[in-house]
Amino acid sequence: MFQDASDLAAMAETLSQSTDYRVLRRLVPRPSSIPAPGQETRTGILLDTETTGLDHARDEIIELGMVKFDYSADGRIVSLRDTFSAFNEPSAPIPPEVTALTGITDDMVAGHKIEEAAVNAFVDGAVISIAHNAGFDRKFAERYWPVFEDMAWGCSATEVDWRNGAGFFHQAHRAVDDCHALLEILDFTLPATGAPALAVLLETARKTTTRIWAEQSPFELKDSLKNRGYRWNDGSDGRPKSWHIDVCETALDDELTFLRTEIYLRNVEPRLQTLTAFSRFSCRV
Known part of the structure; x- marks a missing residue:
């Protein structure tokens, strides 16, 4: 029998109360918005790259995705300002295993170049860049766009304890889609702390x-x-x-x-x- 969204939500909530089940909810990108007038916020960037390989000194970026967002002093995400998605044609054909993983083909990137001026304009005003594997993405981003050298960086993979964390799933593997998914995950309140994941990440990132x-x-x-x-x-x-x-x-x-x-x-x-x-x-x- 067909069930509407409210019925499914109620069933999911019932299952989540049981210790015998874990309920996964699909991550849905939120619409763009701006903070309310007078609301104190800071601006961050979520960043994801797709590359031809793992060597930041030799391999090349083939796609850059970014989401620009505002957050409050207590680490709660207030609004999604803007998104950035662009291809970059590498100097050699994309390896087949990379295409199999990302879905990005040589035809998709042909003739495309990510302009530094466009990246600089998008990043302007942000105080931190966050990636799910910052040890990977930062190295590539700095090599292509020096604006990232002087920014603070955070890593959602290593600077948040995700044990018993968010029960969401995400199937896309395009750079900007991954950024949208990360935004929702960072907005999740961690059971162990009662604070949003972004607040935990920011606190960790600030430490020496x-x-x-x-x-x-x-x-x-x-x-x-x-x-x-x-x-x-x-x-x-x-x-x-x-x-x-x-x-x-x-x-x-x-x-x-x-x-x-x-x-x-x-x-x-x-x-x-x-x-x-x-x-x-x-x-x-």
Whole structure:
């Protein structure tokens, strides 16, 4: 028997109250709007890139999607200002596996170029860029458009604890569609904190962290470093060929003690880098 939207919503709500079911709701893009007169807000950008590969130094952007939005001081999304979606023709054919993943073909991008002036105009007035994998998207964005070098960045994948988080699904894989989906996810109130995900992300992004480089650490102890959360950098990007980890200020002393007592077995002073939202996720650090 046919059931209207209100019937389906009631059924979903009933199921969600049971511990035996999880209900997923389709993410629906919201219409554009502007903040109410006199409402204090800041402006952010949600950004997603589709590329020919994973190497930010050699691979190329084939699509850029952005959503410009306003948010309140308590991290609640107030309005969707505008959207940006554009193709970029790479210097070589798009690999078949990329087309299979994104649906973007050589014919779709032929003759297209993303103009820097258009990107600059869209980004103007925003105080932060957010991507779901900022460690990937920021590196590509900075290479193409220097305006992103001086912006604060946040990462919705690493700076929000999504355990028991939003029960939504999203099937599209076009850049601007992913941005619309991310906007709705960031508006979700996290059960653990009672705050919207965006507020949690912003609070995390504002914190200073320290990157510790465990240079010349003993090879036989690599598993100890990996198990503790250290990541390997092969040195091909000009940064040290070394294991490294990012820690908050309160955890710095404990991490240095770990390196001195369990890795180097002596008093060492490893290379430290201070990171903020303006430098975090950039290939320049």
